[in-house]
Amino acid sequence: MTTLPPPVAIEDFEGPVTPKAFAALREQGRPAILRGLVADWPAVGMANQGDAEIIGYMTRERVPRPVAAIATKPGAHGRFFYNDDVSGLNFVKGTGHLEMFLADLLKARDMPDAPGLAVQSENIAEIMPAFARENRLDLLPSVPPRIWIGNRIRVAPHYDVKENIACCVAGRRRFTLFPPNQIANLYPGPFELTPAGTPVSMVDPLAPDLAKYPRFADAWQSAQQAVLEPGDAIYIPYCWWHGVESLEPVSILVNYWWNDEEPEGIAGPYDALLHAIAAYRHLPPVKRDVWRGMLDYYVFEDNGDPAAHLPPHAKGILGPPEPGLFAKMLGMIRGALG
Structure with a gap:
């Protein structure tokens, strides 16, 4: 002590x-x-x-x-x-x-x-x-x-x-x-x-x-x-x-x-943390590094907007935030989880 x-x-x-x-x-x-x-x-x-x-x-x-x-x-x-x-x-x-x-x-x-x-x-x-x-x-x-x-x-x-x-x-x-x-x-x-x-x-x-x-x-x-x-x-x-x-x-x-500055319909960040632990934490180190790079690119935008090179109609879930977009993403997650 x-x-x-x-x-x-x-x-x-x-x-x-x-x-x-x-x-x-x-x-x-x-x-x-x-x-x-x-x-x-x-x-x-x-x-x-x-x-x-x-x-x-x-x-x-x-x-x-x-x-x-x-x-x-x-x-x-x-x-x-x-x-x-x-x-x-x-x-x-x-x-x-x-x-x-x-x-x-x-x-x-x-x-x-x-x-x-x-x-x-x-x-x-x-x-x-x-x-x-x-x-x-x-x-x-x-x-x-x-x-x-x-x-x-x-x-x-x-x-x-x-x-x-x-x-x-x-x-x-x-x-x-x-x-x-x-x-x-x-x-x-x-x-x-x-x-x-x-x-x-x-x-x-x-x-x-x-x-x-x-x-x-x-x-x-x-x-x-x-x-x-x-x-x-x-x-x-x-x-x-x-x-x-x-x-x-x-x-x-x-x-x-x-929380008044989060887009309407956004998924819960804390829930995503739990999912990330389940998905990434126990991968081999080489694979974890791959997904760290994916997250930096798509989520934290270390290289800027990951969809900047795509036409608006093709941005999909990488498009501007709005409730319909989040609903679509959550539907994709539910489908992936079975």
Whole structure:
């Protein structure tokens, strides 16, 4: 085990977060802290009054359906991860009433070694319509908000195949980010079993074992970190790795995921990655090199447009993107798979 120096701070965005300014930020492809972005939300105001007040605010309307929750045992220190031999996860899943979960959250505040408790990624409009109406992010009016509720918990560094704005409502949260090119230094876990949807880093950032994961020291040199107060938000670019620590016994976050610049009907890049692993990874090296060249030519266009020499009517699936074209390609894939 070793202790690494603190990472550099995630830059604060300066000035009003107008749609034009936010578009310019996105083009830079870098994360940013948006201080006070949602400080005027009623929910943030209630959270600043106290834990009981924000929970009372959330339970004033009847929740129409059960919510999913997860919990670790005491002794896990709130880290949602794998068990010791990576044969399963170290937490259990269940469903129940949000009101009961929030009551348990308040009870756990005074426990010396509380279990980690979390409700994750619930669609707010479906469970708390009034909350959704009263706490809106005008910057992303068409993106459905999702809520994350828990105590002092830790989520391993992982990536989302989306852009993300995460808004801190109650309790402080520490975000540690790594750029996508650090994937090899973050030692991703398995695809089949993961605590966070996509593979997570197997390294504990709070206690990295550099004897086992030596390249993590290189990843740490690229890490950026910030603590969000209630009312603050963070912009996380597409596929940036992020680990999240909730620092208070009652912690609430609202986030917005979106992909608005991908052509309509496009196939899923993550699905294609899984197919590529199945198709290429176990070929002999000479054949893998052949297909690497094919991908560079047709997909990543290292030599420019691969169909530039063809007349428009003959470009086929290499033509301009449009829904009919993607439907045709997906049909070809389904046919090839039988």
